[in-house]
Amino acid sequence: MKFEHVLTANEKQTLIRVERLAKPTVLFHITDSHMHETDDREGIEIWAESVRQYSFDALETRTHFNRSLDYANELAVDQVVLTGDIVNGATLNNLDYLDKRLHTLRSPYLYTPGNHDWEYPFEPWSEAARSSQYAKFDRFTNANPSYQSAEVNGINLVAIDNSTYQITDDQLAFMERQLARGLPTLLFMHIPIYIPSLLEDVMREWRSPIMMAAEGWDAKLMAEWMIEEPRAATIDFYRMLMDNPYANLVGLFCGHIHFAHRDAFGRGAYQYVTKAGFSGGYRTIRLLPMH
Numbered sequence: 001m002k003f004e005h006v007l008t009a010n011e012k013q014t015l016i017r018v019e020r021l022a023k024p025t026v027l028f029h030i031t032d033s034h035m036h037e038t039d040d041r042e043g044i045e046i047w048a049e050s051v052r053q054y055s056f057d058a059l060e061t062r063t064h065f066n067r068s069l070d071y072a073n074e075l076a077v078d079q080v081v082l083t084g085d086i087v088n089g090a091t092l093n094n095l096d097y098l099d100k101r102l103h104t105l106r107s108p109y110l111y112t113p114g115n116h117d118w119e120y121p122f123e124p125w126s127e128a129a130r131s132s133q134y135a136k137f138d139r140f141t142n143a144n145p146s147y148q149s150a151e152v153n154g155i156n157l158v159a160i161d162n163s164t165y166q167i168t169d170d171q172l173a174f175m176e177r178q179l180a181r182g183l184p185t186l187l188f189m190h191i192p193i194y195i196p197s198l199l200e201d202v203m204r205e206w207r208s209p210i211m212m213a214a215e216g217w218d219a220k221l222m223a224e225w226m227i228e229e230p231r232a233a234t235i236d237f238y239r240m241l242m243d244n245p246y247a248n249l250v251g252l253f254c255g256h257i258h259f260a261h262r263d264a265f266g267r268g269a270y271q272y273v274t275k276a277g278f279s280g281g282y283r284t285i286r287l288l289p290m291h
C-alpha cells in the first residue's frame with residue numbers, strides 16, 4: 001500500500017495521499033481541551049477541589065471547544081476524533097456538558113480517554129482510578145472506552161486508550177486484528193509514542209519523558225507521574241507499530257504533551273501530535289487519493 005505524508009505549512013493541517021482511496025476524506029482531531037464544568041452535584045468538596053486544582057480558564061476552554069465543534073460542522077467533516085483530556089475529571093457535570101456539546105456534531109465521532117478525563121477529585125492517578133470511573137465513558141465510546149474502530153470511506157480509524165502509558169493484552173490483540181484487515185489505518189491515542197526526536201522538546205516542556213515506551217524515566221519521575229515500567233504487551237504493541245507488518249499503518253495522532261509535533265515513525269508512518277484544545281489547537285486531517 002502506497003501513501004505519502006505531504007508537508008504542510010500549517011501545524012493544524014495534515015495532508016496524506018493514499019493510493020486507491022475511494023474519495024477525499026476529512027477528519028477533525030481535537031485533544032486536551034481540559035474543560036472544567038464541575039458543579040455542586042457531587043457535593044461542595046468535589047466542586048471546591050476541582051476549582052482549586054486547575055488554572056485553566058473555564059470560559060476560554062469551553063469557547064475553544066465549542067468553536068472547534070462548530071468548525072468541524074462547517075467543514076462537514078467525515079469524522080471527528082477526540083483523544084482525551086477533554087475534561088478535567090469524570091464529574092457529573094463535566095460529562096453531561098461534554099455529552100450535550102458532542103450532540104451538536106453533525107458527523108460521527110470517536111472518543112478515547114486521557115488521564116485527566118477519568119481522574120476524580122482526591123483520587124490519585126492509577127489503573128484503579130481509571131477502572132472505577134471507566135463506565136462513565138461508555139456513552140462516548142460505544143460502551144468500550146478501551147478500544148474501538150470505525151471505517152470511513154475504506155479507511156480504518158482505530159482508537160486505543162493508552163492513558164496509563166500501558167497497553168493491555170486485549171488492546172494488543174485488537175490492534176493486531178485491525179492491522180490484519182489490510183485497510184489504510186490511522187491510530188488515535190492520548191499519549192504519543194516515544195520518538196527520539198521528540199524527547200528534547202518534551203523534556204523542555206515537562207521535565208519528564210511523558211511518552212509511551214519512553215526512555216529517560218528515572219524511578220523518582222515515574223513515582224511523581226504515578227506510572228510503571230512498560231509491560232510486555234506495551235512493548236509488543238510498540239514493536240508492532242514500528243514494524244508495521246502489513247505496511248498499512250499510515251499515521252498516529254495523539255495529544256497529551258500539548259504542543260504540535262510531526263515526525264516519521266517506524267516504517268513509513270508519521271506520528272502527529274496535536275496542540276491542546278485549551279490553547280486553540282485542533283487538526284484537520286485530509287486524506288486524498290494518490291495519482
Ligand SMILES: [Fe+2]
Nearest residue numbers: 032085116256
Ligand atoms: Fe492534557
